[in-house]
Amino acid sequence: MHDEKLIKELKRKALQIRKWVIESIYRAGSGHPGGSLSIADILACLYFHEMRHDPKNPKWPDRDRLVLSKGHAAPALYAALALAGYFPVEELKNLRKIGHFLQGHPCMKKVPGVDMSTGSLGQGLSVAVGMALAGKLDKRDYRVFVILGDGEVQEGQIWEAANAASHYKLDNLIAILDRNKLQIDGPTEEIMHTEPLAMRWKAFGWDVIEIDGHDIEEILDTFHEIKLNEKPTIIIAHTIKGKGVSFMEGTLSFHGKPPSHEQYIRAMSELEQEERELNG
């Protein structure tokens, strides 16, 4: 059980992330709202409670790392980083704009707090394996988090990395799979089946936990459950693509499309309404 104040605070952060996802993508005129909104609660829990990190010292060797392997959800990551204090929140208005540092996909050389450049799906888990190996080598107790898309696990390299992670007993590696069940061409199971997901990961030697990826309390509890038992862990987070904006929820059309002006107004008013209700 976590205290209500913390849960409320993390819900507030998740809403702020969602608002900035809509704001920044609307201003950019392009981007991926659906898969950004689906990971907002997870990112809020990670950056505002679970992860050991210091926005004033982004390269701190003992920090927990996060690799956003599904790099197209960059707007959500940038919002979390800005709200945490890695760079001014106002910069979020310059997403994808020439001469500004917030690239369409995460770039570690340009954005403080981004631990790895991503964008080409299927590569982040391998990188996270390398980071976790380095932690073991250096006897540092940091953890490595990696967020995967559910369409992304159709990439073969994911399974090469999954295999290496269990082979090298990387229990400091925690993957979170954003199971929103939609990829750009359609439902994952229609495009290229990924089930039985949990069994596949178990067969590759991972501990598998399935949760509701929008339930803050459950997310926090799950992180506490993870044991150092010489096995990597994957959290299959059941989520809703576009979560938080009624007309984006569970739809394909906002995978990689910005909201129109009207949609932007509507989305922001929905999120603001939710914020007011939360603040009661």
Add this chain to the structure above:
Amino acid sequence: MVSAILTDKKRNLRDAYSSALIELGHKNPDVVVLDADLALSTKTKRFGTVFPDRFFDMGIAEANMMGVAAGLATCGKIVFASTFAVFATGRCYDAIRQSIAYPELNVNIVATHAGISVGGDGASHQMLEDIALMRVLPNMTVIAPADATEMEDVVPAIAEHEGPCYVRIGREDAPIIFETHGAFEIGKGYVLRDGSDVAIIATGTMTAEALKAYDLLKEEGIDAKVIHMPTIKPLDEELVREAAEETGRIITCEEHSIIGGLGDAVAMAIAKKPVPMVRIGVNDVFGESGNARELMEKYGLTAENIVAKAKELIEK
């Protein structure tokens, strides 16, 4: 000029690689070595025997190896990742592009069994496009050392260099042409023989052939300048332009496709002030099985072909 000799003494560059890695491993605890189930062939296994904690066999999963190398590098490790050139580059191109070159990480990809002299394994294993593939990547340094002595200098140099490096070496024992260490510097070419009739610019295994060609041309009264160009990117463009001005003719030699390699890099360097040029390399075809020497002869990667091309160029 840098002193270079031609004798029958040979050494394998893979042996030089593993010796240099071990020496580096003793000096620097951050050195980590990865391989993809070819550790006995690339000879990284020797490092693994001395430093078992810092050697990881990633199995037959090369793209993952490149990603793991990147992750280790983000944590301050100096990573060497080895496998055959054909798997290291073509198979892993996107992993290298996205996870190593774009974030400019300290990953050194040392690929063995490059070129047609791989021999019996045939075209599937004879990598002739790797220089081209790695050269187009921003931030990437591309090196093809000529002999074991130079390889021993390359290893500490790339370890010290900030950013990714690609090094390609062959499978065969190679003639020793440098008697002493210390000449190699990333981005520098070396005049090994001076002459004013034609400049022969060679890299990797072809530098020994260029030195042989120099002697053969001398017998026919032709004075060639021989330049060894271990770093293909960044290219020593100044040296190339000087050679072009001094000799008025250039021949490039590489055990690689004539497309995208040293020849193209040199041509680009003199594009503003061009001189007649011949590129010796494999002429946009796949290789085949055979022994190394037979293949080098069949595909024109010999001193004799350099001589023939030099004479053609001078007669024109």
